Amino acid sequence: MGSRVYFSAHIDAAAIKALLEEALADLPIALTPADRTALKVHFGEEGNTRFVPPASIRPVIETLRRHTREVFLTDANTLYRGKRYNAADHLTIARAHGFDGLDVPIVIADGEHGDEERLVPIPGRIFQEVKIARAIAQADAIVAVSHFKGHVMFGFGGSIKNLGMGSGSRAGKMQMHSTIRPSRPAPAPGAAPAPKTAPAAPSAWPMVRR
Numbered sequence: 740m741g742s743r744v745y746f747s748a749h750i751d752a753a754a755i756k757a758l759l760e761e762a763l764a765d766l767p768i769a770l771t772p773a774d775r776t777a778l779k780v781h782f783g784e785e786g787n788t789r790f791v792p793p794a795s796i797r798p799v800i801e802t803l804r805r806h807t808r809e810v811f812l813t814d815a816n817t818l819y820r821g822k823r824y825n826a827a828d829h830l831t832i833a834r835a836h837g838f839d840g841l842d843v844p845i846v847i848a849d850g851e852h853g854d855e856e857r858l859v860p861i862p863g864r865i866f867q868e869v870k871i872a873r874a875i876a877q878a879d880a881i882v883a884v885s886h887f888k889g890h891v892m893f894g895f896g897g898s899i900k901n902l903g904m905g906s907g908s909r910a911g912k913m914q915m916h917s918t919i920r921p922s923r924p925a926p927a928p929g930a931a932p933a934p935k936t937a938p939a940a941p942s943a944w945p946m947v948r949r
Contacts, residue, residue: 752798759802770806770880777813777848777878778803779901781886782833785822791886793837799884800843807880811844815872815905816853818912826851848872853909865918870911881906892919 745761747754763770770776778799783790796812803810812833817823822832826847833845849855849872857876860868875881885901896904904915 750795755795755798756802759799763802763806770803772807773809774807774879775809775811775877776803776807776880776882777846777875778810778843779875779881779883779905780812780814780838781901781905782814782823782829782838783836785832785835789886789888790836791884793841796838796884797841799882800841803882809879811846811874812838812841813846813848813872813874813878815849815875815907815912816847816909818909818916825853846874848874848906849908856908856911866914870908870914871906872908872911875906 743762743765745758747758778796780796781790800810814823814829816825816829821828823829829847830845833839838845855873856870857873858868859871859876863869881902883898883901885898887895887897890896890900904912907915
């Protein structure tokens with residue numbers, strides 16, 4: 740049986756609270772007051788506004804606090820260099836974007852240098868063990884608040900990317916990206932093969948897994 744998906748004709752604080760309460764009621768194991776709950780968000784890049792704003796996250800926190808007092812905002816550092824590459828700069832961006840006004844701790848889950856991690860076994864086809872940012876792996880529960888974005892390889896990214904890639908330590912993100920390589924598409928039946936001196940543009944190559 741698939742998971743239930745809830746929709747709303749409009750999004751405001753009341754709608755967010757009502758939808759989250761319905762979703763929490765569907766949990767096979769209810770949150771308890773002692774459950775330390777990670778609220779997985781994206782704090783936004785420098786100069787960027789395309790992230791879920793604190794005003795939309797506040798009703799999520801207020802709803803969760805009816806079930807548990809142990810709530811913290813979290814994300815892990817990036818693989819690429821920028822203002823989310825280490826915990827100090829990452830926290831600065833989170834504060835600049837107003838997340839410190841939500842009255843809950845902000846935890847960069849894989850530490851200052853992105854190397855605080857836990858190895859987590861999974862029944863995967865490609866990986867049987869993944870490297871997850873320690874503070875996320877140690878949480879009793881996790882709630883993801885995700886924005887949707889275009890993605891050069893997979894079309895768009897949303898909650899799966901927010902949780903999967905976003906919860907990885909730096910080494911975990913490297914591990915996940917390392918399974919991707921470019922591949923030249925096979926010529927159409929009857930078509931002449933492309934000259935070796937004129938390869939197809941990289942942006943036209945599909946991305947395949949080894």
